[in-house]
Amino acid sequence: MKVDEINHKIKLIRTMMKDEAMEAVYIKKQANYSWLTAGGLNQVGIGSEMGAFGLLLTMTSLYCVATNIEATRAKVEERLEEKGFEFLIFSWDDEKGESRSISSIVSPKSIGSDCGMGKDLNRQIQKLRFSLVDSEIERYRLLGDQVSRSLEEVLFRVKPGDKECSVIGRLTESLWDHRIDYITIFCASDHRITNFRHPIATEKKIEKRVMLGVNARKGGLIVCLTRFLQFGPVDSQLHKQYRDNVEIDCRMIEATVPGTPVNEILKLAVREYSRLGYESEYKNHHQGGSIGYQGRDYRVNFDSPYLVQNNQGFCWNPSISGTKSEDTILATNGTPEFITHPCSFPTITVETETDRYIRPDILSV
Secondary structure: OOHHHHHHHHHHHHHHHHHHHHOOEEEEEHHHHHOOOOOOOOOOOOOEEEEEEEEEEOOOOOOEEEHHHHHHHHHHHOOOOOOOEEEEEEOOOHHHHHHHHHOOOOOOOHHOOOOOOOEEEEHHHHHOOEEEEEHHHHHHHHHHHHHHHHHHHHHHHHOOOHHHHHHHHHHHHHHHOOOOOEEEEEEEEEEHHOOOOOOOOOOOOOOEEEEEEEHHHHHHHHEEEEEEEOOOOOOHHHHHHHHHHHHHHHHHOOOOOOOOOHHHHHHHHHHHHHHHOOOOOHHHHOOOEEEEEOOEEEEEEOOOOOOOOOOOEEEEEOEOEEEEEEEEEEEHHHEEOOOOOOOOOOOOEEOOOEEEEEEEEEEEE
């Protein structure tokens, strides 16, 4: 199955090469490498955008360009030779080894890349990733299910007095046990939930409330979700606000239909904020966007030129000071599919004119 997926993507790249009048394309970003190789990893540092070795594609041949450090693992574990890639290996101390290896195959004037070599084709390559194929969707569902379970199980074990950073440690341990890493992770408690939209974890001890969210990654694919925990009963005002927040999210999800301009979904969200009495809250944080092999392929703004694609991942994240609603979905020609979802959390039901959504509630213990 992976061979079929890889061959399909090689065809997409070569069609793009024709359209761009390029003789070769060099791919090195982690996201693009994982996409092209159906879940492979060319990373060393998990936080870096660029991989440690790259793939060179011409109209007739495939190459892996790597130092002698990286070539062995690329052969043994990435199994690139079995996938049709010939190796161009240079010494780790040869600063011009990468460019010289590529120039031995194709003229620098005839190449495009995602890493600053020749013509910049990053945006064109990124667009090829938007619509996931069936085998990717299968992996995405498994990832979404596991991350949902891990995050919710961690919150069930949180106690007052735990430090925010300790909660992060427990979640990362659970994720890594399934070889899932992360690119963004947040834990906030009490006043920090209201005060900061991007609350990186501190050593603050938890008192009454916790928000935990993550962008988790496996084989390049990324899912995103956020959940809330409350010690003691949730007061009626907070619960109403949270439910209103979830309703805004559901309206956005409902509108995420292939062919829809993404900026129209943002405009709808702004109207929903206003209708529910939170007119200016949308100004305090971006509302999310497309997701897949990046935490957000793009954040939707009022000038975004994109249309929703079939089988494209999205993660909307509308927020009101103190609450947020965030899960990963897949836009389809039918009903949007939830990739992350409540597993052990209590749920609330939001009904719109055309659908009924089961969403996570605040966990009260």
